[in-house]
Amino acid sequence: MIPGPTPVPETVLKAMARHPIGHRTSEFQSVVQKTNKQLQWLHQTSNDVLVITGSGTAAMEAGIINTLSRGNKVICGNNGKFGERWVKVCSAYGLDVIEIKETWGTPLNTEQFRKILEADENKEIKAVIVTHSETSTGVINDLKTISKHVQNHKSALTIADCVTSLGACNVPMDEWGLDVIASGSQKGYMMPPGLSFVAMSDRAWNAYNESNLPKFYLDLGPYRKTSKNNSNPFTPSVNLYFALEAALEMMQSEGLEQIFKRHSRHRYATQEGMKAIGMSLYASEGYGSPAITSILTKDIDAEIIRKLVKDRFDILLAGGQDHLKGKIFRIGHLGFVNDRDILTVIAAIEAVMSSLGMHHGKVGDGIAAAASTLQ
Numbered sequence: 001m002i003p004g005p006t007p008v009p010e011t012v013l014k015a016m017a018r019h020p021i022g023h024r025t026s027e028f029q030s031v032v033q034k035t036n037k038q039l040q041w042l043h044q045t046s047n048d049v050l051v052i053t054g055s056g057t058a059a060m061e062a063g064i065i066n067t068l069s070r071g072n073k074v075i076c077g078n079n080g081k082f083g084e085r086w087v088k089v090c091s092a093y094g095l096d097v098i099e100i101k102e103t104w105g106t107p108l109n110t111e112q113f114r115k116i117l118e119a120d121e122n123k124e125i126k127a128v129i130v131t132h133s134e135t136s137t138g139v140i141n142d143l144k145t146i147s148k149h150v151q152n153h154k155s156a157l158t159i160a161d162c163v164t165s166l167g168a169c170n171v172p173m174d175e176w177g178l179d180v181i182a183s184g185s186q187k188g189y190m191m192p193p194g195l196s197f198v199a200m201s202d203r204a205w206n207a208y209n210e211s212n213l214p215k216f217y218l219d220l221g222p223y224r225k226t227s228k229n230n231s232n233p234f235t236p237s238v239n240l241y242f243a244l245e246a247a248l249e250m251m252q253s254e255g256l257e258q259i260f261k262r263h264s265r266h267r268y269a270t271q272e273g274m275k276a277i278g279m280s281l282y283a284s285e286g287y288g289s290p291a292i293t294s295i296l297t298k299d300i301d302a303e304i305i306r307k308l309v310k311d312r313f314d315i316l317l318a319g320g321q322d323h324l325k326g327k328i329f330r331i332g333h334l335g336f337v338n339d340r341d342i343l344t345v346i347a348a349i350e351a352v353m354s355s356l357g358m359h360h361g362k363v364g365d366g367i368a369a370a371a372s373t374l375q
């Protein structure tokens with residue numbers, strides 16, 4: 001129950017177990033053709049969605065270096081570990097970063113984006129970079145509103161890290177006017193790590209033509225060109241493509257609405273289950289991520305709870321990062337997760353809290369709350 005790598009369905013594992021095939025064969029081209037269509041479906045877009053062999057960070061870095069130029073001014077939203085990472089990537093490429101920061105656990109303040117964008121009369125800001133679901137804290141940022149402010153600016157691009165929101169909640173690329181969306185296979189895709197995805201709008205491609213940041217492996221031009229012929233610039237992870245085809249088929253048969261509903265139910269059930277046993281949610285009320293729920297453990301080192309849940313029940317929870325280590329634990333409910341998984345993890349946490357003498361209620365209260373929320 002960590003937010004990535006997430007559980008992988010057997011169908012997907014079996015698809016991967018095939019012998020690899022030549023990446024320039026027509027057999028492989030038909031896989032690429034099919035997955036290209038499926039990826040557009042998942043992103044709710046008619047834009048190109050390109051596939052990179054690399055982790056989610058590669059897709060995000062690609063989005064940044066293919067649309068911007070040295071010295072460009074950009075806004076980075078930073079309210080967690082991943083927000084921090086995009087500031088580092090931008091700085092590494094010599095971009096001029098305006099950080100909009102927020103305390104970890106709190107969503108980004110959309111009004112700050114609006115004010116800075118409105119004050120930018122000379123249109124110096126070239127991009128607004130936002131982490132939609134901040135996995136490190138379990139906060140979902142209001143990407144839709146931020147994107148609206150960027151659209152009113154008329155010149156800047158919206159570059160979104162949707163690594164733990166895509167396939168978990170609604171991220172309609174075209175409808176929200178998002179210019180770049182980055183994601184990774186080991187999250188909502190229900191796949192092993194190794195592939196990442198970057199979707200680019202027409203506006204992003206226009207910016208690509210102007211962009212002068214150095215790039216080679218992550219130059220999206222060749223990805224776009226070869227993608228039109230159902231191919232790739234380099235040898236892709238052929239077996240992960242088999243997995244992608246199978247995983248997206250499963251997602252299509254469940255349907256986007258159903259997938260979003262399932263994640264939303266699991267988020268609320270987890271929240272209610274934890275609250276019912278006296279545990280505190282770390283993310284601000286109303287801003288809990290559909291992918292992950294963070295629990296603030298005030299009177300005890302969160303690592304103790306994590307260790308007991310692992311040792312006694314073989315369930316892996318995520319810990320806190322940086323200054324949150326020992327302060328929070330995180331329950332992932334992203335991807336291939338069902339109601340049984342949610343009830344099981346809550347039962348395990350209840351049992352552990354009870355054995356520690358820290359269960360604030362009757363054992364079973366958490367399950368009861370979660371079960372009734374699921375219903």
Ligand SMILES: *Cc1c(COP(=O)(O)O)cnc(C)c1O
Nearest residue numbers: 055056057082133135163164184
């Ligand atoms: C997992 C994750 C990433 C990508 O990390 P990689 O380890 O490079 O795959 C990016 N952003 C968020 C919010 C994530 O959760």
